[in-house]
Amino acid sequence: MTDLVIFDCDGVLIDSEIISAQMLIDELATLQVNIDLDYVARHFLGRSYPTVMKQIRSEFGLDLPEEFEAQYRARLLDAFERDLRVTQGVANVLEALDVPWCVATSSSLPRAERSLEIAGLRDRVGDRLFTASEVAHGKPAPDLFLHAAEKMGASPARTLVIEDSLNGIRAGLAAGMEVWRFTGGSHLAGRDLTPPEDARPHREFAHFTEFFQNGVIREKES
Numbered sequence: 001m002t003d004l005v006i007f008d009c010d011g012v013l014i015d016s017e018i019i020s021a022q023m024l025i026d027e028l029a030t031l032q033v034n035i036d037l038d039y040v041a042r043h044f045l046g047r048s049y050p051t052v053m054k055q056i057r058s059e060f061g062l063d064l065p066e067e068f069e070a071q072y073r074a075r076l077l078d079a080f081e082r083d084l085r086v087t088q089g090v091a092n093v094l095e096a097l098d099v100p101w102c103v104a105t106s107s108s109l110p111r112a113e114r115s116l117e118i119a120g121l122r123d124r125v126g127d128r129l130f131t132a133s134e135v136a137h138g139k140p141a142p143d144l145f146l147h148a149a150e151k152m153g154a155s156p157a158r159t160l161v162i163e164d165s166l167n168g169i170r171a172g173l174a175a176g177m178e179v180w181r182f183t184g185g186s187h188l189a190g191r192d193l194t195p196p197e198d199a200r201p202h203r204e205f206a207h208f209t210e211f212f213q214n215g216v217i218r219e220k221e222s
Contacts, residue, residue, distance in 0.1 A: 002099055002178070003215055004154035006021035006145055008046070009163035014119045015087050016080065017187035023076045024052075027068070033060050046165030048106045048138040053096065077114055086119040087184070089208030094124060098218035102128035104148040105129065106138050106168075116154055128152070140167040142175035149175070160217065164188065166199040178202050178216075 005103060011017040021040040027074035028035060045054050053064055067155045094101065102125075105112050109131045116122040116129070130151065151161045161172035164187075172179035181201035183193055195201065205211065212219045 001061035001158060002160045003158040004149060004152050005097060005099060005101040005160045005162065005217065006104050006172075006177075007077070007101060007146050008026070008062060008161075008163045008165070009103050009115065010107060011045070011185040011187060012162055012182050013087055013090050013103065013121060014115055015085050015186050016115060017164070017185055019079050019083055020076055021045075021187060023079055024072065027055070027072050027075070031062065031064070031068075033062060037187070038191075041187065046106055046139050046171075048132045049108065049140060051095070063111070073111060074107075077111070079090045080115055080118050084115065084118050085209065086121060087182075090212070091121075091124075093211045094121075095218045098129050098220045100128075100152055102130065102148050102152050104130045104144050106132045106144075109133060139165070140170035140174065142171050145171055145175040145177060148179075165202070169195065169199040169201050172201075174197070180205060182206075182208075184208075 007013050008019065021037055024040060024044070025035055025037070044052050048188070049069060056062055056064060112129060112131055113122060116125055128146040130144060132138040132144055135147050137143045145159070145161055147158060149156050156176045159177045161168070161170055161177045162182055163169050164182050165180060165186050169179050169181060179201045180203040183204055185208040203214070211217065
């Protein structure tokens, strides 16, 4: 039985990862740091901004300017206003779920709140939004998912995590939770999705119309 479903936000509830990845690539290029989508997927997907900074410092020997984060976030939200969409089928799943659910994301609280608002999900999520700023260690550490489950009053062993990133999968597994990987985000299209040994989900699905098909999660009676 499952008592709680924890959804990642970017790349799961909202189809945002392709937008944020391309924006980061473009912004870093202005500092002569040249990376591509594969690099972003390997090193940044599912990670917090401080982790991104550490990776860039380690790999390229560059400390990002103090104003870089604010400029990047402002331009990203502008792009979200134009292009961000809720993932197809998500609204129906959230409406039909017969167990409690929440959202746990590596994004900052302001970005997560605004992203959900643009996608039309902010009111539906309410106060069930948890971010990496609330814990000592972000994904792939289990801290964020364990924190969310504790706040929601659920046992980790009876909690299901819905993730798209390998680091998110690692975090869910480390928390002792069931983990399903959503592979239908635009950022994963055409990519090799074979997971490494330490990030193998219990199930994969490419569309939210498949969410209830195996009977693990209760659906409200019509």
